[in-house]
Amino acid sequence: MKSSHKILVVEDQTIIALDIKYILESEGYEVDTDYQSVDHVLDKIENDPPDLVLIDINLGEKRSGIDIGNHLLKKDNLPFIYITSNSDKITLEKVKSTRPYGFIVKPYKKEDLISTVYLVMNNFQYRKVDLLRNSETDKRDVPIQLKQTLDYIDQHVTQKIDVAQLAGLTRWDSAHYSRVFKQYIGLTPYQYILKKKIEASIAVIETTNEQLQYIADDFGFSSYSNFCNAFKKITNSSPEHYRFEKQSIKNRDQK
Amino acid sequence: MIGGSVLLVILIAVLVWAYQFRKRGNFIFGLSRIQLQNAIQEKEVLVKEIHHRVKNNFQLISSMMNIQAMDKSIDVEEFVKRTTSRIVSLSSIHEKLYLKDNLYQLDANEYVKEMASYVKSSFMDLPTVIDYQFSDDVVILDLETIMPLGLIINELLTNSYKYAFKGRAKGLIEISIKQVASGKYKLTYADNGVGINEGASFSKSIGMNLVDALSKQLGAQSKMSFDNGAHFEIVFKKND
Numbered sequence: 001m002k003s004s005h006k007i008l009v010v011e012d013q014t015i016i017a018l019d020i021k022y023i024l025e026s027e028g029y030e031v032d033t034d035y036q037s038v039d040h041v042l043d044k045i046e047n048d049p050p051d052l053v054l055i056d057i058n059l060g061e062k063r064s065g066i067d068i069g070n071h072l073l074k075k076d077n078l079p080f081i082y083i084t085s086n087s088d089k090i091t092l093e094k095v096k097s098t099r100p101y102g103f104i105v106k107p108y109k110k111e112d113l114i115s116t117v118y119l120v121m122n123n124f125q126y127r128k129v130d131l132l133r134n135s136e137t138d139k140r141d142v143p144i145q146l147k148q149t150l151d152y153i154d155q156h157v158t159q160k161i162d163v164a165q166l167a168g169l170t171r172w173d174s175a176h177y178s179r180v181f182k183q184y185i186g187l188t189p190y191q192y193i194l195k196k197k198i199e200a201s202i203a204v205i206e207t208t209n210e211q212l213q214y215i216a217d218d219f220g221f222s223s224y225s226n227f228c229n230a231f232k233k234i235t236n237s238s239p240e241h242y243r244f245e246k247q248s249i250k251n252r253d254q255k
Numbered sequence: 256m257i258g259g260s261v262l263l264v265i266l267i268a269v270l271v272w273a274y275q276f277r278k279r280g281n282f283i284f285g286l287s288r289i290q291l292q293n294a295i296q297e298k299e300v301l302v303k304e305i306h307h308r309v310k311n312n313f314q315l316i317s318s319m320m321n322i323q324a325m326d327k328s329i330d331v332e333e334f335v336k337r338t339t340s341r342i343v344s345l346s347s348i349h350e351k352l353y354l355k356d357n358l359y360q361l362d363a364n365e366y367v368k369e370m371a372s373y374v375k376s377s378f379m380d381l382p383t384v385i386d387y388q389f390s391d392d393v394v395i396l397d398l399e400t401i402m403p404l405g406l407i408i409n410e411l412l413t414n415s416y417k418y419a420f421k422g423r424a425k426g427l428i429e430i431s432i433k434q435v436a437s438g439k440y441k442l443t444y445a446d447n448g449v450g451i452n453e454g455a456s457f458s459k460s461i462g463m464n465l466v467d468a469l470s471k472q473l474g475a476q477s478k479m480s481f482d483n484g485a486h487f488e489i490v491f492k493k494n495d
Contacts (some may be wrong), residue, residue, distance in 0.1 A: 014468035019318035086309035106314040
């Protein structure tokens with residue numbers, strides 16, 4: 001993981017930019033407040049992309065921060081947060097269409113700035129996990145009791161989960177629970193839990209350099225070879241090979 | 256019979272006339288309603304703009320206080336004094352603007368005079384007698400330009416009053432804003448104080464950080480030197 005995240009601050013009022021810089025630097029971020037024009041910002045995003053962009057909306061020129069937000073929406077590779085004193089309906093309507101990751105109203109509180117930046121960075125990093133989480137099981141037609149246990153699995157994916165525990169959340173006994181589960185989800189509870197664990201571990205394997213043995217441990221596998229077997233069943237690849245491939249793709253993209 | 260027809264014709268004529276009159280009346284009334292609506296809409300946009308500016312100014316003040324709070328060497332009284340001085344340099348712009356017909360522009364040198372006299376009054380206990388020399392040029396600048404300019408001058412003035420004239424009976428501060436080319440202006444600030452020795456602390460201070468940041472906002476590089484007193488210069492463009 002990178003030791004310091006770089007934040008680009010798009011703010012034409014230099015005193016406010018300086019304040020934001022000092023606040024975020026004290027949290028360990030690297031902060032760039034050099035604002036010249038919208039074009040200059042788009043250039044920077046293209047050639048030296050930061051990890052997060054903080055955008056003021058009214059920039060004293062024809063184009064506004066919303067134009068930058070639109071650009072980022074289309075590129076879809078960087079999280080961004082608006083920080084603005086415009087919070088009227090018309091502005092909000094425009095803001096909404098660019099799907100920002102956060103919105104901070106001026107005058108801001110230091111704590112709000114810090115926590116919003118922290119949360120957005122974190123959510124963005126783990127958005128792959130969320131995508132996997134929501135990808136395959138359509139939960140709309142699933143009985144509410146079963147749904148609750150699915151949510152429980154999602155929330156406790158790093159812990160050891162057994163069927164008796166899940167059945168305990170419903171009115172059913174373990175055998176009936178397993179039958180209902182298979183009927184609606186297409187997998188046994190055990191298979192489903194394993195699948196969820198592997199999917200979540202994939203995101204960690206991709207986004208961090210954490211040792212694979214530790215990752216296995218973090219997701220509640222009793223041994224590394226258990227983890228490898230489960231991983232292979234679902235991805236047709238070993239964890240080592242998977243990480244190696246992902247990283248060589250990443251390196252190729254960066255070239 | 257004839258009388259009846261005449262009466263009928265007159266009646267119809269009156270009705271037609273009344274109808275047309277009503278129509279015309281509506282027409283006139285309708286136009287003025289559109290005009291009224293436009294005027295109201297314009298006002299609404301303006302009021303929104305004002306709210307936005309007010310919020311932005313609060314943010315600016317809050318940011319300046321946050322930045323000043325990083326300097327742990329000054330006490331509460333000094334903190335309040337510096338903050339107040341910055342607020343006054345912002346508020347006197349609005350004071351001047353709303354007393355004028357032109358709500359967006361004002362004469363920079365006139366504003367400087369007023370601000371300088373405020374700073375003077377806030378350093379009443381200083382033993383030094385300080386005189387000012389201003390420019391009488393009329394230099395009309397807009398709000399967006401004059402705000403950073405005013406804050407820069409406020410920092411320079413505070414620095415002069417605090418450090419430049421220690422142990423002196425008299426001092427002189429010169430401030431002028433002049434047009435140097437079409438759309439190009441120059442602020443010159445100078446005091447005849449002690450210069451480099453004591454002034455050097457300024458280069459590391461919060462005040463100087465603010466001056467740097469504000470100069471950048473004016474899109475200009477500033478020059479500062481401390482030989483034979485402090486000397487500051489910045490050339491900037493009019494906001495377009």
